[in-house]
Amino acid sequence: MSEKQVFATQAIAFKGADTKDPLAFRYYDASKVVHGKKMEDWLRFSVVYWHTFRAVGADPFGPQTLHRPWDTSDDITREFDAIAESCKHRVDAAFEFFTKLGVKYYAFHDRDVAPELATIDESNKLLEVVTDYMKVKQQETGVKLLWGTANLFSAPKYANGAATNPDVKIFAHACAQVKKAMEVTHKLGGEGFVFWGGREGYQTILNTDIKKELDHMAAFFHMAVAFKKSIGATFQFYIEPKPKEPTKHQYDYDAQTVMCFLKQYNLDDHFLLNIEPNHTTLAGHSYEHDIVLSAAYGKLGSVDCNTGDELLGWDTDQFLMDERKATLVMKAIVDMGGFTTGGLNFDCKVRRESNDLEDLFIAHVGSMDVFAKGLLNAVKLIEDGRLDQMKKDRYASWKEESLGSKVESGQATFGDLEAFAKANATPKIASGKQELYERVFNDSL
Numbered sequence: 001m002s003e004k005q006v007f008a009t010q011a012i013a014f015k016g017a018d019t020k021d022p023l024a025f026r027y028y029d030a031s032k033v034v035h036g037k038k039m040e041d042w043l044r045f046s047v048v049y050w051h052t053f054r055a056v057g058a059d060p061f062g063p064q065t066l067h068r069p070w071d072t073s074d075d076i077t078r079e080f081d082a083i084a085e086s087c088k089h090r091v092d093a094a095f096e097f098f099t100k101l102g103v104k105y106y107a108f109h110d111r112d113v114a115p116e117l118a119t120i121d122e123s124n125k126l127l128e129v130v131t132d133y134m135k136v137k138q139q140e141t142g143v144k145l146l147w148g149t150a151n152l153f154s155a156p157k158y159a160n161g162a163a164t165n166p167d168v169k170i171f172a173h174a175c176a177q178v179k180k181a182m183e184v185t186h187k188l189g190g191e192g193f194v195f196w197g198g199r200e201g202y203q204t205i206l207n208t209d210i211k212k213e214l215d216h217m218a219a220f221f222h223m224a225v226a227f228k229k230s231i232g233a234t235f236q237f238y239i240e241p242k243p244k245e246p247t248k249h250q251y252d253y254d255a256q257t258v259m260c261f262l263k264q265y266n267l268d269d270h271f272l273l274n275i276e277p278n279h280t281t282l283a284g285h286s287y288e289h290d291i292v293l294s295a296a297y298g299k300l301g302s303v304d305c306n307t308g309d310e311l312l313g314w315d316t317d318q319f320l321m322d323e324r325k326a327t328l329v330m331k332a333i334v335d336m337g338g339f340t341t342g343g344l345n346f347d348c349k350v351r352r353e354s355n356d357l358e359d360l361f362i363a364h365v366g367s368m369d370v371f372a373k374g375l376l377n378a379v380k381l382i383e384d385g386r387l388d389q390m391k392k393d394r395y396a397s398w399k400e401e402s403l404g405s406k407v408e409s410g411q412a413t414f415g416d417l418e419a420f421a422k423a424n425a426t427p428k429i430a431s432g433k434q435e436l437y438e439r440v441f442n443d444s445l
């Protein structure tokens with residue numbers, strides 16, 4: 001392969017808070033120890049293959065605006081070796097980018113790195129050849145795979161769903177594709193494997209048997225669990241919730257829905273959640289809701305750390321540039337002791353108007369810095385202690401009254417509570433103090 005570099009940008013350096021250089025870190029100092037851990041270990045940044053190396057800026061109203069030097073040809077009617085060379089050319093560019101940016105992880109879908117060919121065998125052969133090359137690049141650079149996944153939403157055959165398709169023949173294609181994607185993720189030492197069901201849901205309830213589709217999706221996940229065991233893979237499975245888009249109603253609606261599904265079908269031991277805040281806001285929740293909720297139940301595995309636009313009702317996958325939101329996310333992550341297999345994965349794309357190659361660096365560097373600042377703010381909040389103490393004090397009666405522990409341990413009856421209520425007059429209603437909480441939060445910024 002050619003060793004010619006495609007990016008004019010040099011390796012990104014930490015220059016401190018006073019720098020005005022958009023291609024330098026102001027806050028992200030990878031090896032600096034904060035609250036007992038290196039910043040890089042708290043943040044575990046990952047770059048995505050799909051947006052950063054495959055997005056061309058097309059939208060439903062207009063075609064390609066981003067022309068990348070690594071996109072030599074998408075023509076799959078060429079000879080196998082020529083197709084493989086094009087794919088490897090893109091791999092070179094990707095690893096040059098990861099290395100210059102200074103991230104330790106990346107993530108990809110099978111079809112991002114190797115297009116689907118005429119048969120399953122040909123597609124699998126190409127995926128093996130390209131991922132063999134990716135393995136070499138991982139060894140050369142030390143960059144690792146945060147997670148792999150199968151694209152079960154782009155191919156026309158998945159228009160009516162993959163694991164929830166009404167036709168078992170399409171369901172079989174989805175299983176075959178996931179099986180191969182798991183094999184190559186295992187080969188690359190991936191630390192995780194994600195399921196995102198963009199076509200798992202319905203457009204009209206009139207043609208859809210919801211119970212049957214959910215039963216099929218559960219059967220699909222049980223087979224994935226069994227196959228993972230059979231190949232000796234240890235990567236963590238994640239489900240990524242999203243309420244809608246492209247499908248009108250998606251079954252993996254939000255964190256709480258997915259957690260209930262996993263319980264219902266005895267799958268909860270095998271899956272954590274990969275939370276994308278832009279999906280959370282599409283579900284009508286605040287930015288941090290699914291992160292905080294899944295973390296509270298020990299189910300937060302990884303984060304696709306993007307954001308949406310409050311005035312647009314779709315998934316804009318923007319780079320987060322808002323320090324307040326980053327602080328809320330990092331507070332939840334530090335509170336749970338950090339990631340194990342997951343990380344902050346930039347499932348983000350530059351705008352179709354941001355057509356300089358350099359914009360890819362500016363976007364990642366800017367957002368990495370926002371999360372680094374968010375980490376520093378979160379640690380400041382935790383070490384200051386006021387916010388956590390105020391929240392704890394709000395529930396003090398549950399500790400002060402012996403009845404509280406009786407309820408929490410499941411020992412109380414309605415009769416006990418009725419007797420207590422009769423014996424104790426209604427107390428003064430405590431102030432919620434929202435503005436005070438907001439003021440204390442602001443002190444961390």
Ligand SMILES: [Mn+2]
Pocket residue numbers: 240276304347
């Ligand atoms: Mn995502």
